[in-house]
Amino acid sequence: MTPLTRDALARLDQDDALSLFRELFELEDGLIYLNGNSLGVLPKAAKARVAEVVEREWGQGLIRSWNTHDWIALPERVGNKLATIIGADAGEVVVADSTSVNLFKLAAAAVRMRPGRRKIVSEPGNFPTDLYILQGLEGFLGGEVRLETAPRERLEEIIDEDTALVVLTHVHYKSGKMFDMAALTARAHEVGALMLWDLSHSAGAVPVALNAVQADFAVGCGYKYLNGGPGAPGFLFVAKRHQAEFRQPLSGWFGHDNPFAMSDIYEPATGIKRGLCGTTGILATSALEVGVDIMASADMAAIRAKSRQLGDIFIALMEQYCAGYGFTLVSPREAGLRGSQVSLAHEQGFAIMQALIARNIIGDFRAPDILRFGFTPLYTRYVDLWDMVQALAEIMAKGEWDRPEFKRVTAVT
Amino acid sequence: MTPLTRDALARLDQDDALSLFRELFELEDGLIYLNGNSLGVLPKAAKARVAEVVEREWGQGLIRSWNTHDWIALPERVGNKLATIIGADAGEVVVADSTSVNLFKLAAAAVRMRPGRRKIVSEPGNFPTDLYILQGLEGFLGGEVRLETAPRERLEEIIDEDTALVVLTHVHYKSGKMFDMAALTARAHEVGALMLWDLSHSAGAVPVALNAVQADFAVGCGYKYLNGGPGAPGFLFVAKRHQAEFRQPLSGWFGHDNPFAMSDIYEPATGIKRGLCGTTGILATSALEVGVDIMASADMAAIRAKSRQLGDIFIALMEQYCAGYGFTLVSPREAGLRGSQVSLAHEQGFAIMQALIARNIIGDFRAPDILRFGFTPLYTRYVDLWDMVQALAEIMAKGEWDRPEFKRVTAVT
Known part of the structure; x- marks a missing residue:
């Protein structure tokens, strides 16, 4: 050369x-x-957008902006734009909370969708918060499920009929190594396990085709390649085919079917909205939308x-x-x-x-x-x-x- | 008159x-x-502060700002200021996530601190997300604990030796009625239960003396009387005496004792930092700090x-x-x-x-x-x-x- x-x-x-x-x-x-x-x-446009949200939507619109600026729909609106970047369909992604919180929601829901199976599989050296959240879930459930890890060359061996869920980060944060999403997802499905991909180092960086590989769940980060700002909200994906069955324990009011009826009983919203928990962070989600818009246009x-x-x-x-x-x-x-x-x-x-x-x-x-x-x-x-x-x-x-x-x-x- | x-x-x-x-x-x-x-x-100062965080800290400082602008310490710094408003001590409060997510963390930790007890007590008509989160916890634990509610005039009757945790909102969102925090907390302690107060309609609105009444846990909202902006982060309080024992299942990397060691094993930070989960939302937390500063000065x-x-x-x-x-x-x-x-x-x-x-x-x-x-x-x-x-x-x-x-x-x- x-x-x-x-x-x-x-x-x-x-x-x-x-x-x-x-x-x-x-x-x-x-x-x-x-x-x-x-x-x-x-993004240059984020400066003006954040100022607009602060001064016009919050400062002047005040409480009215939940309707007039449709703050209510923000997590789904940005989620739908993001869906186009990661090979998901509209109605499969919402932007909310942090990657870590979203991982807990999905992993907790997943183990309940595979009752009797006792394993969650991941790899050593996965991004720390992924392992920590899975350890938190394991500890909280008192041994009902346990986290088992194996280096990637031996991963397929430990994914077995006792596995409820496989959690892997598509692109490794440290080495940059990329998993074959289709192969690993197929391996998980072969034994009846569910597959959850962490796309934190993928979304906006490499092509991702969640539905083409039949992924079940995914989470990811807004502040890296999506340019959403420091500590930007994360996102979560639940494949349409699972949404009716999907129940996550962080069942806050924004995931309710009709939050403003103020009823005493939680009724999960239809569709991906049930992945939401508390009140949407409007400033941060609005900043992230700018980054997602740019990425979606490329x-x-x-x-x-x-x-x-x-x-x-x-x-x-x-x-x-x-x-x-x-x-x-x-x-x-x-x-x-x-x-x-x-x-x-x-x-x-x-x-x-x-x-x-x-x-x-x-x-x-x-x-x-x-x-x-x-x-x-x-x-x-x-x-x-x-x-x-x-x-x-x-x-x-x-x-x-x-x-x-x-x-x-x-x-x- | x-x-x-x-x-x-x-x-x-x-x-x-x-x-x-x-x-x-x-x-x-x-x-x-x-x-x-x-x-x-x-707050007028929030406009300039948010612009500064966006343009100078994010835009120019970029990744360096985690150190140079001490983004790392932000949840504790704002938490310590907030502590002065709600009768807590430094090192007992952090700002993070939403009220709903924080309630899940604390309620989940609390039931594990009272093993064998099967009840969480609240009142019907409590703020919906509080009931929904407790229902989410109940459902996730499959009947291991159940939520029991009674109208406030009969609350003391149902708080009994089988009660792990009592969760009440200090000032009722709809009626504005205020609980006697000291009396209810004492009642919970009398039977060995833990007491968690939701201060969403109290912080910055009425005097709160968490430590004087010996409260165990508290959560609250940043966007109401604290003027933190739409969907501002919430906060959580864990009394010092419980912090060593306190383990919450949303054990993300920001709650780790040494997040940047990137180890595979979760080791909870000493003190209130173990209440954190994912990466701090810098824009929103910085906006909230302005509101908290004003309130703390009044x-x-x-x-x-x-x-x-x-x-x-x-x-x-x-x-x-x-x-x-x-x-x-x-x-x-x-x-x-x-x-x-x-x-x-x-x-x-x-x-x-x-x-x-x-x-x-x-x-x-x-x-x-x-x-x-x-x-x-x-x-x-x-x-x-x-x-x-x-x-x-x-x-x-x-x-x-x-x-x-x-x-x-x-x-x-």
Whole structure:
């Protein structure tokens, strides 16, 4: 392969059909942001939208806005837009609460839909909150169900007739490895288990076809590739065929069939609304809607093609310019097996990432030794990869990471 | 009693030590807003604060803001401020999720702290989401615990040795009736049960002394008297003495002792942080902080004194000007037994409320026949009561409510 040049990459940017999307986001000059897999950037339109919700809808409309601005329908409205991004149908997705809370709702409902089965299956090293929520459910039910995990190469073995539910994250937060959703879902169904996908690192990043693979349930995050803002609401998906039977224990009034009848008895709403719990957070959900609107207007096939190419070029540049500095590729080399990130291991990973951040190049670090670089095709440029790798090569060549201020441990989500 | 006059009320406004607070809120000229018990008004400072969080903290700070703007500590920081309003100590309150989700966490934890006891006690007509969440818990546990309700005059009878938990709303959303927190809490403790108070209609409205009455748990709402914005996060309180034993099943990563160690095993944080679940909603929690700051800076004794007087004067004005129009007082006449609202029943309540709203006087309606008027001493003026009652008298005298457009049923939370 001919060595890559910055000019060649600049030409790719010029020819990039997605390049106009970058204008829709706030991106400071000189910043290279490779952390959209953790916290997405601010859509310019979100500033005006949030101000409008605060000043006009809340400030002036006050209580009337539940009707006049249809705050009531907001979780379903944004959910329906999101559905188009993840291969679901209208009426199958709502935006609400956090990913963690939504996972509890769905996992709790699922174990009740498979009475007598005693296992929930996941993998070690799944995103922590997924394992923690499943442990919370397990502990709360006092041993009625237990969480069993196995590394992905042995997962299919432990999915058996005693399995009520399989919970997996489609794209792994740390390695970027992507599961074959169709195969795993089929394996779960083969033994009569239900399948729940966490799409936190997939929604808006890679094509997802929930209904094509016959997924039963899904949850996901609004603040990563969907650019919904820090701590944006999560979402949940329940396949239409399960909705009549689906009952979740967080049965708050917004999931009631007629909340404003103020009756004493919970009657679940028809359809996906029964996945709601408390009063909708209007500010945060409105901000998320802006990000979802942008994502829904982009061509997912183009996003995926660019994402694969960004990853491939990044790996090639690392081999050209950073070979011999002790980096190991953690993510799959084969683009088809990766999500929209590339992770590297390095024993000085923490300090190296701090040195990059000091140069205004932002990725993130995951203990014990992983540097993560997320590629967000709507705003990552090909030349960003060049500039980033050149900076990294300099940092390594000069030992620039080896400073006391780069070695303290700080928390970054 | 000498008949009240508008001048006399205007003099009360002039002498009102709280009158300067009104300037802190957005209130359109001519609007009389008596619905702060449902959705509080917009603090002027919240506009700038939300814009700052969106533009500077999210837009510019991006992922770095978890550290640089200490987003990590936000739920505890706002919780500690809120603690001062409800008679709790620092380290006993966090802001997170919705009231409904928080109630589930605490009720689920509580039943596990009283193993073998099979009852949760509440009252019929409690705020619907409270009953719904408890029903959700009951259904999920398959009869292991059951919800038993009795009208408040017979409540003490059904609180017995089989009771794990008593869940009551301090100020009733519909009638405004206020429980004697000390007496009910003592009754629950007498039989070894735990006591959980819903403070949704109390926090920022009436003095609450959680620790003085030895309450075990509490939840509440951020969008009413705390002026946190539509669907603002709720809060939860766990008394210090229970925190070591307290384990809640929504054990998401933000409740972990060290979330960013990304370990596979949930270890609850020390203290109140274990009440957290998913990633903090930064926009909404930041907006709520503004409302809490204002409330924490006000003198609760002055708020309560004005609130009582507003209610008393409203009742007196109704008797002076609206006797004979078929209104019945639903709230206690005795101010000491009322929260910060007065409710009236009228068979044409819905249409009458619509007629008031058409005159820019906003209270709300609760099925089947209740008109609610919330008094928010930080921005309700005495003359507002005069103007509102005069308007109501005219509406009744002229039959102004009797129009087709005032009779459709719309949903208002």
